[in-house]
Amino acid sequence: MTNIGPDVQVAVEGPGGPVETTAPTTPPEPRPAGRARPAWRLLLPTMTPWLATGLVLIAGVVLLGVVGPYLVGDPDAISDVGLSGPSAEHWLGTTQTGQDVLAQLAYATRGSLQIGLMVGVLATVLSAFFGIYGAYLGGAADEVFSLLSNVFLVIPGLPLVIVISGFVPRESRGLWTIAVVLALTSWAASARVLRAQTLSVRARDYVAASRLSGEKPWRVIGVEILPNLLPVLASQFVYAVIAAILGEAGLSFLGLGASNASTLGTMLFYAQNGFALPLGAWWWFVPPGLVIALFGMGLSLVNFSIDEIINPRLKNARTARRRAKAAARVARKAAR
Amino acid sequence: MTALTDRVPHAAVPARRPVLTVTDLTVVYDVEEPVTAVKDASLQLGRGEILGLAGESGCGKTTLAYAINRLHQPPARIASGSVVFHDRDGGDVDLLGLDDEPLRRFRWSQLSMVFQGAMNSLNPVRTIGAQLDDTLRAHARMSRAQRRERSAEVLTRVGVDPGRLRSYPHELSGGMRQRVMIAMAMLLEPQIMIMDEPTTALDVVVQREILREIVRLRDELDFAVVFITHDLPLLLEISDRIAVMLAGEIVELETAAQLHRSPAHPYTRRLLGSFPSLSGERGAFIRDGVDPEES
């Protein structure tokens, strides 16, 4: 089915060069002049209900984490109404020590988002360096870099994180320490994906052509190769953020999280320690769990849409499904 | 039939008994702005004839071939027209009215196809023999021994050593694999074979060998061939008649000799002129800076 396309009208060019401008058979302009779409538009996914849902979820959680802390009271303020359910005064009830759950949730979401962002950036930078640069250089450098990422890939992540976190004294176990530890254990898989993609992009003629025209290596990587990897990078970044938030929540739940910050994981940790579950205090442990789940879901939905850019076949499959449905609807209507 | 002859004045009707009649076939792509990929295409394919279908990328030749076989996928849709197959035994089959199951049976047994990249569509982890066997099993009631015999026979016919039945696709060269695909298309002795750029990806020498093979097989087995390519000189050499397609329409349908001698449509002349002759003059080819007049 290669015959579909904007130029179904055969593009006829004259046998002699100048014919093109004079002959009546000049190819029809594919698009009116001056309406070239900017490059970044090509990188944006098409809006679908799924993507919209994902964006709304992410926006909601981000809003809670960014704006929320300014609207709620002090999360650590202790009051004498301990372990009370949702009420007009405390929308999400209170903890055992009478702290406001909503206030805690807002601060905890901020903490989790911070760590997610930090790990996402760190892991993406690491994987981009080892994946793209190694693949571009090729030869021995590529061998060493991919050996390194393979080693990191087979290191079991969580146990290592537990060991490292346990090794670092509790006082110096800040947000950054946790972020670095999580980033170090999570970049390898994306580095491999990026390496494979880079190898395929690097083999294309336009990269050879730009090298041939004398481009410096860093420009070839940055200007010719990287833009074509942006969807993959974005997808890996989103994935790293999800993994980091979940990983941090796991660590904190085990009591190995950052000591100076409150995150959704620490909230769950305290809820567990305060016997929220046996006491039936659902308002204490459900909100943080729900925020993690919804944020993860939002990011995954966005990721699916990014996948459609990386692999246009997914998109074609979706459009075909939609068309088939529309056709069936028309047929049903006609039958009636 | 008179309507058909009116529209395409010369050689629209083959000299032999027809095996396939396509009348006013229109295929539309139902995209945002619907595109008519094939417009009122009418042609008749004679028994044992090689009909060339020439045109450039995007002219609708592949769409036409797919539509004849109803292999087109949405958003493509046959808007109007008819495709009638005239069986050897005298019965007529309306292909567009066929139900799914009869159509499936019809497809490979009466009308088979060889695609451009066909040689790459062989399953890499199964032997050639197993893949030929699958086709036979799906369509014919034969014993295992009979199937093996038939597979060996078609391979021999296309010039591949039957010992290759046990080979895997990667052990064969591109030309060999394309021959295997042609063997597969011939397996059920179809009355029509549609070949879409079957030799484009091959080197000239290999291409020539395969073309020769196709012509020889046609002479022996008397099946009709629709040969689709953009390579007009090649078509002139192997076809009996040639249909030239431009922007979804068949603009000229002529015997090869007539088309070469006196092409009627300006587009055909352009296509012919765009090939410098190997042994003859330069045609529209200029080296001295003087543009030959376009007339």
Next chain:
Amino acid sequence: MTSVHVTDLTKDYALRSGLRRSTLRAVDRVSFDLVPRRTVALVGESGSGKSTIAKLLTRMEKPTSGTIDVQLDDRTPVMGSVYQRHVQMVFQDPFASLNPFHTIEHHVARPLRIHHRTHDAASTHARVVEMLERVNLTPAEAIAARRPHELSGGQRQRVAIARALAPGAQVLIADEPVSMLDVSIRLGVLNLLGRLQREDNLAVLYITHDLATARHFSDEILVLYRGRVVERGPADAVILDPHHDYTKLLALAAPDPDRVGSVGREGDTAVTREAIDNSVCYDHDLGAWVSIDEAPAARREAARA
């Protein structure tokens, strides 16, 4: 003006299968000269080594032995980083050779900036428009703003030509420049190359498997078979009076509209591929057969005489 002298060019590739190592000689002692205003065609099928020669000439690969001397009129050798200013290439696949992410302007502007042909944004843009007009892409302003996927194959190949000429290249290597294009626009692109060659005094290496265009587009033809030159000489002589079995086979295989309805009726050809001997080469300039071992010496002697 720049010319290229290729002497005894050889390229081996190391093959590894399991523990065994072997070498594949992709190009074996090939010599030719590229001089301004002349076109040399390398003809052969895939695997004959013609694309390897292109890679060697553009320095994407290093030769195993032999030399490639690029020199200016006054015999100053061209070396180092300026090499790319003099030798450029047009790739086979116009759909792969332009970066889908960037505009047409980017593709032509980069070589201009890299090689300091222009120094500021305004002059670069003016130069880009001028280059696009030279390759008959009009309206150039509008085309410059477009992206590759908005152009047809022929238009893309013209962009690729403009890019190759942007650094001011005097030697152009065209690796099957039209084989991926629709037939009716092939001649347009070749004629364009011809015109640019005359205007800029380019030396062109035309790599192809198509004998007919090789004959009409080039002055000299080298027929390659399995890495070796098996026949060489003036274009018309090689095509109209082929001596080597392989050239005959190629000529017979090329579609020729003057042989209507002839396939399968020309009888069996005497030549089979297996019987082809690539250790000898027919040299039309010398009018004699030379073996691969004595070919360089024979040509040197002829040049001296």
